[in-house]
Amino acid sequence: MFIGFILFILIISVSCEKDDICVDGDTPLLVLRFYDAADTSLLKSVTDLRITGIGNGDPVNTFTDRSTTDSVAIPLRVNFENTQFQLIINSDDSTDGTETGNIDTLQFNYINQEVFISRACGFIANFDGLEENLTADDDNWIDSIEIVDTLISSQLNAHVKIFH
Template sequence: MKKILAIGAILLIIISFAACEKDDICVDGDTPLLVIGFYDINDTTTTKIVTQLRVAGIDQQFTVNTVADRSNLDLVEMPLRINSPSTSFVLISNSTSNTSNEETGNSDVITFNYETNEVFVSRACGFIANYDNLNGMLTTDADNWIKGVEIVQTTINDQATAHVKIFH
């Protein structure tokens, strides 16, 4: 009888451990950000810092939280809208505020158009969005600080390198 109870207990332990599932932890489940590098218009292979850069999304009341506000940068990472085929940003060079708290920097608007492609990563991560057929359009005005836009990668599925070069 003791042997049967011991064998039963061992089988019960084996079955209970076999029924356990692994903890699903999402490690690689983030939608990639759009990576933009800023380059010198006179030497298109050399990066160039934008002073006091501020980035804000169009139709949003706040600056983009993936970019340090009013900082000196030569590379930024920005989120694209998942539920829309385009995202527009205001990029402000030499951003400051006057005494009335109005923006006094040089503002340029750039719009990115793309196709959203949902990819299933895992049960823990669910779906992420990748972007295909990226293109960008600069809105011209009387005083553009952005002199040109070049799409380097039309597919956004990682953040390893810059997808877009902006020349100034």
């Protein structure tokens, strides 16, 4: 019995390796910060912000839907070279379920770069060459956009400034 226990402990200690636990394996999110268009150094919150991904129609789940905030982190699609979003200010549903907020459509283009992290984590995606394209309409609430960092390899700092 004692020999069986020692053999069991020996097998467990040999089969486990340091990188069997993944701690660094997340694809970074795109960080957007919202600024005042009149004074571009001041952060300015967006009221009742909703962001939906075009193609799936669901609100982005990386922040509280219809919240008032000056910063969000949103996911980019890893199997494509672009991701489109609807950014909706003053978002609300009417009685028939249609969106009553002001909708701006924004597309991000990028090059997907797979990065091997470890055996436990596998691969993550970084995004390089970030570009934006705001669809013009009669009532854009977004005044202008500035790409701060074209490489998305971390979500510690903002990548995009949106002025409104």
